[in-house]
Amino acid sequence: RKEVEQDPGPFNVPEGATVAFNCTYSNSASQSFFWYRQDCRKEPKLLMSVYSSGNEDGRFTAQLNRASQYISLLIRDSKLSDSATYLCVADGGSQGNLIFGKGTKLSVKP
Amino acid sequence: NAGVTQTPKFQVLKTGQSMTLQCAQDMNHNSMYWYRQDPGMGLRLIYYSASEGTTDKGEVPNGYNVSRLNKREFSLRLESAAPSQTSVYFCASSEPGQRGYTFGSGTRLTVV
Numbered sequence: 001r002k003e004v005e006q007d008p009g010p011f012n013v014p015e016g017a018t019v020a021f022n023c024t025y026s027n028s029a030s031q032s033f034f035w036y037r038q039d040c041r042k043e044p045k046l047l048m049s050v051y052s053s054g055n056e057d058g059r060f061t062a063q064l065n066r067a068s069q070y071i072s073l074l075i076r077d078s079k080l081s082d083s084a085t086y087l088c089v090a091d092g093g094s095q096g097n098l099i100f101g102k103g104t105k106l107s108v109k110p
Numbered sequence: 111n112a113g114v115t116q117t118p119k120f121q122v123l124k125t126g127q128s129m130t131l132q133c134a135q136d137m138n139h140n141s142m143y144w145y146r147q148d149p150g151m152g153l154r155l156i157y158y159s160a161s162e163g164t165t166d167k168g169e170v171p172n173g174y175n176v177s178r179l180n181k182r183e184f185s186l187r188l189e190s191a192a193p194s195q196t197s198v199y200f201c202a203s204s205e206p207g208q209r210g211y212t213f214g215s216g217t218r219l220t221v222v
């Protein structure tokens with residue numbers, strides 16, 4: 001079974017902190033990677049795609065290490081509104097469907 | 111655009127009852143998916159439809175059936191509900207070559 005593994009947390013951090021999430025994926029044939037955000041009792045929403053060269057969107061930076069099959073998400077200057085569960089996602093290779101990690105819960109405190 | 115619309119939002123069933131969860135998307139996507147999400151288990155794929163007229167089993171298809179009625183609509187049917195099917199059900203759609211899925215707002219199902 002193809003899997004995506006991530007630390008479930010919770011990560012409890014103060015406002016303004018920098019927090020890093022990591023995940024690993026088992027399918028070496030995976031080509032597409034994403035981070036999704038899921039608020040409590042809401043649907044998952046795409047946060048950002050992850051590229052081999054690394055990519056940044058404001059306070060968020062995503063990195064991919066294909067050799068280690070490792071994906072990361074860095075959040076700088078955490079805001080209260082960043083509190084959510086962050087899902088690491090990889091495609092299933094030839095099967096094509098996305099495989100979701102179980103999520104890492106982040107709680108940003110005042 | 112509404113995106114992906116799921117109905118109903120909430121449902122309580124008695125064991126053995128049947129029901130159909132409805133999903134429709136207005137983004138002209140070819141692929142549609144049904145997931146269930148349980149505490150500690152993450153999102154698990156039940157069935158998917160790569161294109162109109164095709165459906166395939168995912169990771170946890172037992173106890174469910176699906177119908178891809180047309181390009182817009184993909185329904186999930188529970189023929190004889192069991193308490194183990196208590197979950198939050200999400201429908202999603204995507205287009206090959208585009209990045210990521212768009213999810214509906216979910217159906218919270220309780221089977222008693």
